[in-house]
Amino acid sequence: MPLRPLPLFALGLLIASAASAQNAPPPPPKLIVAIAVDQFSADLFAEYRNRYAYGLKRLQQGAVFPAGYQGHAATETCPGHSTILTGVHPARTGIVANNWFDLGAKREKKLIYCAEDETQATADSKDYVASAVHLLVPTLGDRLKAANSATRNVAVSAKDRGALMMGGHAIDQVYWWKSAGFATLAGRQLGPSAVAENAAVAAALATDRAALDLPADCARADRAIQAGSQTVGTGRFERAKGDATRFRISPEMDAATADLAEKLVAEMDLGQGPATDVLSVSFSATDYVGHAFGTEGAEMCLQMHALDKTIGGLLDFLDARGIDYAVVLTADHGGFDVPERLAQQGLPQAARVDPALAPEPLGKAIAARLKIERIEPLLYADGPFGDFWLNRALKPKQRKAVLGELKALVTHPQVAAVFTAEELVKAPAPAGSPETWTLLDRARASFNPRRSGDVVVLLDRAIVPIPKPAPGYTATHGSPWDYDRRVPMLFWRKGMTGFEQPSPVETVDIAPTLAALVGLAVPEAEFDGRCLDLDAGPGNTCGERTR
Missing domain, CATH: 3.40.720.10 (Alkaline Phosphatase, subunit A)
Incomplete structure (x- = not known):
């Protein structure tokens, strides 16, 4: 028995169906492998x-975003x-x-x-x-x-x-x-x-x-x-x-x-x-x-x-x-x-951080300048950059003075910026291309009012926050x-x-x-x-x- 030609509407449905199948996304993968290096x-x-x-x-044969x-x-x-x-x-x-x-x-x-x-x-x-x-x-x-x-x-x-x-x-x-x-x-x-x-x-x-x-x-x-x-x-x-x-x-x-x-x-x-x-x-x-x-x-x-x-x-x-x-x-x-x-x-500007920016010597220097006694440590921090917390024993006037001293660190040749928690709270969440974000935007993206410090100190470009290299620790990141x-x-x-x-x-x-x-x-x-x-x-x- 000879094959009868398909009606035009049926042929159209088949073509549309084939095109839809061709353009449809594949089914979800059965395993997501997330690799962090x-x-x-x-x-x-x-x-x-x-x-x-x-x-x-092999991974470069897929979707490559070199500027993440x-x-x-x-x-x-x-x-x-x-x-x-x-x-x-x-x-x-x-x-x-x-x-x-x-x-x-x-x-x-x-x-x-x-x-x-x-x-x-x-x-x-x-x-x-x-x-x-x-x-x-x-x-x-x-x-x-x-x-x-x-x-x-x-x-x-x-x-x-x-x-x-x-x-x-x-x-x-x-x-x-x-x-x-x-x-x-x-x-x-x-x-x-x-x-x-x-x-x-x-x-x-x-x-x-x-x-x-x-x-x-x-x-x-x-x-x-x-x-x-x-x-x-x-x-x-x-x-x-x-x-x-x-x-x-x-x-x-x-x-x-x-x-x-x-x-x-x-x-x-x-x-x-x-x-x-x-x-x-x-x-x-x-x-x-x-x-x-x-x-x-x-x-x-x-x-x-x-x-x-x-x-x-x-x-x-x-x-x-x-x-x-x-x-x-x-x-x-x-x-x-x-x-x-x-x-x-x-890159001659590459240098190790000034040890005076570490929280203990920095806190002692500020306490001496402001004549603050019997409050130790004055500052809490995990290193010479990033978040700094002020001792809660400080009186409001003392606290304001210490914040002023920390803000003045921006004049140090190795310090790029200093932001207080109050400044970061007021800053909007950053938007737009991350390559154009200001230092304030970058600090704001890390700032959580429940956990972040009273002040954030950002070191200048090419300053390595390791004053003295030690075995296993000669270089770092964090800037x-x-x-x-x-x-x-x-x-x-x-x-x-x-x-x-x-x-x-x-x-x-x-x-x-x-x-x-x-x-x-x-x-x-x-x-x-x-x-x-x-x-x-x-x-x-x-x-x-x-x-």
Whole structure:
């Protein structure tokens, strides 16, 4: 029997249906893999991006945003991690720094660590109970679990603050490095994956580690630099058996973190269930290496090569399991090299901070000038920059005078700006492109009236807030300048159309983007960021998944 031609209206329906199917977004991924590389600045990414050959090369085939911003001034690990999967600035996450002071805390120690529950006592006064209790907003994993209890939310890092600030409050399994192995939340037992990984780490620590071979492209960075009593720039990560500190400050730390993440994927069948799962992996070795050796020596070159392979191995593992996954990679903050090397490279203004700006000598100098007696310490702060708190014993007239002295610090050649809490409260939340934000805007994005200091001191560009280098701590971050604020943002999923967008975006854009990708409806007011369209072609706009 001959086939009859389709009526024109039916043919039109078929064509329309085919076009709609072609333009429709793919189904939500079964696993979100959120990767944070601690201290991975946009500058470091730009320097090495053409040399990556494994995981970081693959991720550049997706959506590349080379000018992502941690917009706030307090460019530290805890605030930065708190923005990535919450979609809001530290002013709203409440994570204003790695450490802050609560002068009303009901304990002798007033310094509060961002990832501790200070209301819980420990047997050891030097220890603490790790917790996400200070995170004031939900993460993507929290939101997905609230929407569908079948979602599994897993986080792993070498730092508790990295794992907890990305995982949030409702975490099925969470692990971080402690002493010489991985630990978890108080009251929880280590799962089989963590037990197995700790056994593997113990076996590795039982042997010496030979010096790593230096790749040919690292030869240009292989130059000894004297930073105080420390010599940096020529390290190869050799280690004696049992040296857990050198294990941590090396590519071995990232490899162990990835290995544990892979074990957890297999143990929990992540990405194979009825709902989208979230796996947060924070790689900390780049930060440890940057602090110990700076960002431009042979050590960092070796770390960049190793990180690339480690991420590639993790992605290959997920591929082998047949998981439909989407990846986002970014950083909590950037970093700055040791000033001694920078000065040799033509940046003479790079310098170490004046020790007189540290809270103890600064407080004593101000007390002497104002003739304030028997109030010690006058100032509380975690270092020579950032938030400063005034002693509550000060009388109103004394307090006003001390604030005036602190405001006058702006005349110091190493100080760029000083803002009082009163000024920051009155300032509107920053808007527009983060590259154009003023120093006030950057400080405002870190300011939370419940936790921030009475004064915020911002050091000038190229001033490293380490007066004297020490083993493991020669360089750092934490400034309001773009070398600490700018980070890469890379999104990848199998089959997506790759593109590069050079215009500035923010890490607070990640959570709304991923929420749209998995079809999770979240009121716009709950995010500071915006959804980024990850498809260069038609059909996969941010709004379609959550209508």
